[in-house]
Amino acid sequence: MDDLLREFLTETNESLERVDAELVRFEREPNNSQILGNIFRLVHTIKGTCGFLGLPRLEALAHAAETLMGKFRDGMSVTAEAVTLILSTIDRIKLILDEIENREAEPEGGDADLIDSLARASQQSDGGTKPVARPEAETPELHEAPEPAESQPPERPDDERGDRIANHSIRVNVTTLDYLMTTVSELVLTRNQLLEIVRRHEDSDFKVPLQRLSNVTAELQEGVMKTRMQPIGNAWQKLPRIVRDLCAELGKDIELKMHGAETELDRQVLELVKDPLTHLVRNCADHGIESPAERVAAGKPAKGTIRLAACHQGGHIIIEIADDGRGLDVARIRAKAIEQGLAGEAEITAKSDIEICNFIFAPGFSTAAQVTNISGRGVGMDVVRNNIEQIGGTVDLQSVAGAGTKFTIKIPLTLAIVSALIVEAGGERFAVPQLSVLELVRAGRAGEHRIERIKDTRVLRLRNKLLPLIHLRDVLRLGETDAEDGFVVVTQVGSQIFGIVVDGVFHTEEIVIKPMSSKLRHIAAFSGTTILGDGSVIMIVDPNGIAQMLGRAAQTARDGRPELDNREEASADDTVSLLVFRAGSHQPKAVPLSLVTRLEEIDCRKIEVSDGRHLVQYRDQLMPLLRIDTQSDLKRDGAQPILVFSDHGRSMGLVVDEIVDIVEDQLKIEVESERPGVLGYAVIKGNATEILDVGHFLPQAFSDWFRRRDASTDRLTRTVLLVDDSPFFRDMLAPLIKAAGYQVVAVGSAADALSALNSGKRFDLVITDIEMPDMDGFALGEKLRSMPSTAELPVIAISAMVSTAAIERGRAVGFDDFVAKFDRAGLIAAIKEQGADIEWAA
C-alpha cells in the first residue's frame, strides 16, 4: 500500500476513534462547540487529504458535511435530525475507509442521498426555520452504498477490526522513544552493576533471578531499540530522482538498483548516513559511470548500473554502493597526492593501489579534471568519511580499473549502546569501542610478537606488515612507558590500521554511551563517557582521535629534526628518497629507497651457510644474503637488519648494521668511486655518504640477474633523456635510471625534449611518456624518427596504460620498447637491452 495512503488511514482512524467517543456526547449536547469543533476538524482534514489522494467519493461527502457543520459553528442551532445526519455521515466515512483499507480504492457507488440531505439541512438555516424530526433524517439512507449494508458497520466484530493497519500502528512521539531509550540504558547499567556484584559473591541467591532479569533487560533493550528502527530505504527515497536528474544533466544512462531497502537501523544513525550516501551515489554517477559512447567502446552495455545494497551483519549494517564504471584512476590519484603534498614519494611507493585510492578521502582532494556541478570541487569524500566515522562507522573502497568502484560502509545499528573493550593504561581504565577493533595481540619481549623501534617510532611486525604503534599511556600523558610488554589493540580507522598499546585488557562490556561533558569535548582522544558495571565512570577512547594524534605525533617527530626541512621545498627540486644506513664502516651509506623492496630483521640463528654463501629462508624461498664489506662477519645472535631487493620473484638480502634514516635529498654524485659496489659519494644532509651500486650486488646473488651485464665503468658516461610531464614520475624514474648507472636529463615536455636534443648534448637513449599535453609521446617519437640526427636514437615509451593497441601504435611510430610506468624492473631491463644496442655510441 502506498505510504501516503497508509498514513492517511492511520491518522484518520485515530481521529475517528477520538470523535466516536464524543459523538455520544454530541447527541446529548448538540450545541457544545468543542465537540462540534473536533468533528469539524476531522471532516475538514479528510476533505483536504482526499482531494490530494484522489478519493472523490470521500471528498464529496466530507465537503457536504463540512458545509453543514460550518453553519452550526456560525451559530445555527443544532437539530436532532442534523445530529443523526452527521452521525450517519461519520458512519459512511468509516465504511468507505474500511473499504479503502481492504481494496486500496474507494468502493463503487455514490452518497447522493446523504449529500442531498446534508445540503438540504444547510439550506434550511437560510430559511431560519427550526425543524424538528424530519422523516428522511430519521432513517439515514445508506442503501446506495452497494456492498456493505447500512447495518453492517456498527456490527462489525471487533476482532475483525483488530487486523487492520489502523490498529496495528500507533504514532508515538520521538521524544517518548528517546526517553524510553535513556531509561532502558539506565536499566542496562544497573543490570551490569548487579551482575558485577554477584560476580564477586560466588554462591549468591540472586544469581538465578538476576540471570532472568538480565535476559529480560536484554530483550527489553532490543525491543526498545526496535521501536526506533526505520528501514534504510527511507534514506534512499530521493536517490532515484537524483540519479535521473544527473543522467539528464550528464547525458548518461544509469540504472539505480536498490537491494535491502527494508534493512532497519536506528533513526538517529539513519539521519546521519543520509547525506554521505547521497554524496557517494552522486559520485558514482558523475565520476564512476562513463558516457554511453565510452562504455560501448569499452565493450560494456551503454547503460551503467549503480547498485545500492544493505544488509545486517552482526551488530552492524553494511551498505554497499557499487558502480560498473571506469574505476578509480590510480595513477592520477597517486600523482595528485604527491602534487598536493599528501604523501612523499617514499611513502607512496610503499603503498598498495588500494591505499593510494584512499587518498580520495583526504581533505580537499579531487581528481576531477573539470569541476562539474555535481562533484569535483574537492569537498565531499573527506566529509563523507568524517560523517561516517563520527558515528563509529568505516568506509572501505575497492576499485578495479575498467570494471567499477565499490564503497562499503559499515555502521553500527545504534549509537546509544555499544560493545566495548575495557582496557587499562597507566592505572586507569578506558573503553575502546569494539567496532574499530580488528584484533588483540599480546606483545612481549619473549613472545611471538615483539614491539620494535625504527628510530623513534614503535612498530609491531604482524603477518609481514609493520604496524605503527601508539601507546595509550603516551598519548594520554599517563607517565612513562617503560616496558616493551603490553597488549596491542589492532585498530582500524578508515583504511588506516594501527596498534594502540595498552597495559592490560579486562573484558568486553555493553556500554551505554553518555555524552561528554562540554568541558571535556576539546579532548580529541575521547568520544564519550560511560558507567561501568562496578559503578565507576570511565572515558571512551575515540579511535579517530587517536589516529589523528598518531599522525600528529609522526609530524612532530619530523618537525623536531631540523635537518629534515619541509617536503614541498625538497620535492620541488630533483630530490630522491634515500635510505641511509651503516654497514661495515662508520661512514653512512645510501641507496635510493625506490629500489628497496622491504626492510627486514631476521633472526641470526636462521641464517644458514652453504658453500661459503649465506642464505636465509624467506617467504618460502632461499634468499642469498650479501655483505657490503666482505671482511666483516655476520652477527651471531639477535636480529640482523637487512635490505631486501626483489626482482622477478627473486630476492636478495643486503646485510647492514643499522638503518639510520630515510631522507629526501638530491642525489648528486660528487666523487665517483673506484671501489666496486660503490657508485660514488654524495653529500646527503651534510654528510659524505657512499651511494651504493645495487647493480653490483644483484649479480652476486644470482649470476644471471641481468640478462646482459654491461661493464659498469662506462655506464655512467651514457646519458638518458627522460621526458615526462609529471614531476612525480620524473622524480621517481630519474633516480632509478641513475641508480642503474646512467646520467639522466629529465624534461617536462616534448618541446623541451626536442630542444635538449638539438642543444648539441649527446644522448644515448630517450625514455618518453605517452600521455602528455600538447605533443604526446607518439608525436615525439614520429618527430624523432623523422629527424636525421635522431632517427637511430633508441626510444623507450612509458605509459601508465599499456594496451595492445598502444603497443601496436608505438611499434608503428618506431619505439624500440614499450614499458608500463610502474614496472621498474621492466624499465631497467629495457634500458639495459637498448644500452647494449647503443654500444656503438660508447
Add this chain to the structure above:
Amino acid sequence: MNDSPDFTEYVTFTMAGQIFGLPIERVQEVFRPARITRVPLAGAQIAGVLNLRGRIVTAIDMRSRLDLQARDEGQAPMAIGIELGTESFGLLVDALGEVLKLLDGEREPNPVNLDRKLARVSAGVYRLDGQLLVVLDVNRVLDLGLETAAAA
C-alpha cells in the same frame, strides 16, 4: 530572591581559609564525592568525572579554578552539585559551611584589591563579622574557557 526580594540565601563553603557563597537556588545538592575518575589531558581545573546516582558529574577542582594552593593529600573534599543546561557539575571545595540568609542591600561590589582571578568569578562580597564572604557567579565559575581553547 524567591520569596523576599531583599534576601538571598547562600550556601557557604571554605577553601584555604576563605569563605565563599553560592546562591542556594543554583545549588542542586551537596555530596561527598567518591571514586572520581581523572580525565587525562583535561587540565588541572577538571578533577575528573564521577557517577552520582547514574548521572555523570564533571568535578571541578575549585582550588585550581581559583588559583589557590592544591589541597593537602588526604584532605577529602566536599562537592556542591550544580546543573547547567543538561549537564551536571560538582564543585570540589574544602568544607561546607552553613546556609546564610543575607540582605541583598548589604552586598558590596568587589574590592579593588581582590585577587584578579577571584574577581573574575565573583559577584560581590559581604562583610561578615571580621570575615569577607565572596559570592561566586556560577556561570562564570563554570566558564573554563575550554570551548574556545579547543584548537590549542
